[in-house]
Amino acid sequence: MSADKKNNEVEDKEMDQAQTAANTEATDTESGEEKSVFNSGILASLFDKATKVGAKAKRDQSAINPEEIEKTVRDNMSKPKGSNAPHQLRLAFLGGGSFGTAMSNLAARNGCDSTLWVRNKRTVKSLQKNRVNKKYLPGYTLDERLKFEHDLKTAVQDKDIIFVAVPSSAFRETLKNIRPYLSGQSIVSLTKGMEKDTFSLMSDIIEQELPGVNFGVMSGPNLAVEIMQNMPSASVIASDSELLRHAVQSALHSAFFRIFASDDIKGVELGGALKNIYAISMGMAASYNVGENTKAMLLTRALAEMSRFGVASGANPLTFLGLSGVGDLYATCSSELSRNYRIGNMLGKGLSLEAAIKKLGQTAEGVNTIQQVHEKAMKLGIYMPITHALHAVIFDDQAALGVALNLMESGFRSDVEFVMPHEYSNEALNAQMTAGMPDQ
Ligand SMILES: NC(=O)C1=CN([C@@H]2O[C@H](COP(=O)(O)OP(=O)(O)OC[C@H]3O[C@@H](n4cnc5c(N)ncnc54)[C@H](OP(=O)(O)O)[C@@H]3O)[C@@H](O)[C@H]2O)C=CC1
Ligand SMILES: O=C(CO)COP(=O)(O)O
Known part of the structure; x- marks a missing residue:
């Protein structure tokens, strides 16, 4: 047997095994045996299957259908998750621009209790009615589980993590405003800038305004529109707290978004x-x-x-x-x-x-x-x-x-x-x- 033929046979066998594994896992979920997206490996299997099908497609051009695969993944993400899902995490996102909206939507899709705080009352009403951020992300329907809030106290109290996604010029003011409502929540900055005149980074401002509060910063190649389009993306959570790093990974990690960890905040x-x-x-x-x-x-x-x-x-x-x-x-x-x-x-x-x-x-x-x-x-x-x-x-x-x-x-x-x-x-x-x- 030629080396090429042998390789093809091994490849075909591996593909069949992967397909069987993927089918079995999908069946497990459908039959009600609840598994979280993270632990079940269903999505990984789907992507694996897609890749293997892609390899085979070199020989059979009709085999791969990216739209179908994306739909299956999206449907899986929309299903209520089991007890291992991160929906126990209660998250607030401050700032109704494109990034706060994209991240809060991702967390909601992931099964977290996710609330987006927006300063403008009329915008909140429009978000609740249309589920579209018309000004910053027109054309993208937001997950039905995402909550919108105008009252800052309601948005941040009783949450586990508060993500701050306002421009750097509004960062200090925002922290000052939430300070009275903090009782153990962690803070994660999504802002990418420096404060005018003071040269403070957002981590400096957190330490100055909220001394002793557990915090992290998240940053990476994350063009908001691409995230709304389900284009696979990744980011980094940096914090001294391993627990917070892990919580952010669980909250936002999904089929289309990976979070890597670092302890180099600066x-x-x-x-x-x-x-x-x-x-x-x-x-x-x-x-x-x-x-x-x-x-x-x-x-x-x-x-x-x-x-x-x-x-x-x-x-x-x-x-x-x-x-x-x-x-x-x-x-x-x-x-x-x-x-x-x-x-x-x-x-x-x-x-x-x-x-x-x-x-x-x-x-x-x-x-x-x-x-x-x-x-x-x-x-x-x-x-x-x-x-x-x-x-x-x-x-x-x-x-x-x-x-x-x-x-x-x-x-x-x-x-x-x-x-x-x-x-x-x-x-x-x-x-x-x-x-x-x-x-x-
Ligand atoms: N967009 C992206 O792709 C990414 C952005 N980032 C970072 O996230 C931060 C926010 O950016 P982004 O979401 O894009 O910004 P946008 O320009 O899309 O939106 C800014 C948002 O902040 C609100 N805002 C402005 N000032 C205040 C204030 N004083 N108090 C409360 N809310 C305020 C605005 O409200 P209003 O509409 O009422 O003015 C608006 O909702 C930036 O530092 C950016 O670098 C990080 C990663 C990706
Ligand atoms: O930080 C971003 C992508 O990672 C967004 O960049 P802009 O703020 O230039 O749109």
Whole structure:
């Protein structure tokens, strides 16, 4: 027997076994033997089956039907879960924008007791009536189990975890407002930014406003619209509390969403905040129709800046190789779904910053983050040429092309400075850079 034929037979046998296993598990659930989505492996089997069918489909093109598989998975998720389901977890999501809505919907679909708090009473009424967030996620029907609330006390009291998904400019105020109603709830920040003028990250604000409260931050490549479209995605929960990390994983983990864990809170948070700067620069670069080499250079040098800044802030540079670093940088730097990318693109096409922000009509954290990081990097002597260049274009009215060409002339550098350190200190380079002098 030829090696190819033998391989095909083994493959076919494995497929049949996988199919039988999947069928058996599906039957178990249908017959009322309750199993949670996490423990039963039904979804895993379905995906496994899909993959195996996909392999076979190379020989039988008609075998795979992605829509059918997605429907089966979705139907499974909508079934009431058994006693192992995370529906015991009571969750509040603060902020009715696209991300708070997408995450609260995911949790509701997962069987959690999920409540979305929205500040505008009329919006809450509209959400209750239409089950669509018309302003931020038009066209997506929200799960019937998701609750909407306008009263902050009702939203947060008696909950296990409060997820905060308001813009960074409203984060401190929101924590102050919930403080009277806290009695043991954990807090998880979904916000990706820095507070204007104080340079506080959201974890800093939580520690300042709610000392002693158990908390975490969640960040990753999570374009809200793609999550609503059931596109497989992943994120990172970072916390010192193993219990909280696990609770967030159980609450949000699903067939389409995986949550990985980290204990590097600053690193995960900085990944989410800093990548917004480079999404703006990539959007701008795209408006000049730059090539793939240029995009790749921009992305990797952005990563170098991010990890340099991270180390100076007490983060582990390796964290930037994970989902909240490279992952989110890639997603936001390559998609028009990113609001920061869109702002950069509009600026590159000649719109003023005010006009671009107005046209966007949603949160683009990167605009404030550029200012914060530019200032902080200058003060601390952290070499961040892309950030300084972008600041010069957006806030000092310098011509983008000239600034970009200057960047190309900024001397001989080593690639990964954690592998081969630079000859010159970053502090010295930064001083030269900000004084407008070439560093060679
Ligand atoms: N969208 C995404 O794909 C992702 C976003 N994030 C992060 O999540 C955070 C929120 O972003 P996102 O949901 O996209 O923002 P949006 O721009 O979609 O919505 C902002 C929401 O916050 C509300 N809001 C604004 N100010 C306040 C306030 N003072 N008190 C209470 N609510 C307020 C707005 O209410 P109103 O409509 O009444 O103004 C609106 O509901 C940002 O930091 C963002 O970086 C993180 C991951 C993905
Ligand atoms: O953080 C995001 C995706 O991970 C969303 O990016 P924008 O805020 O640029 O839309």
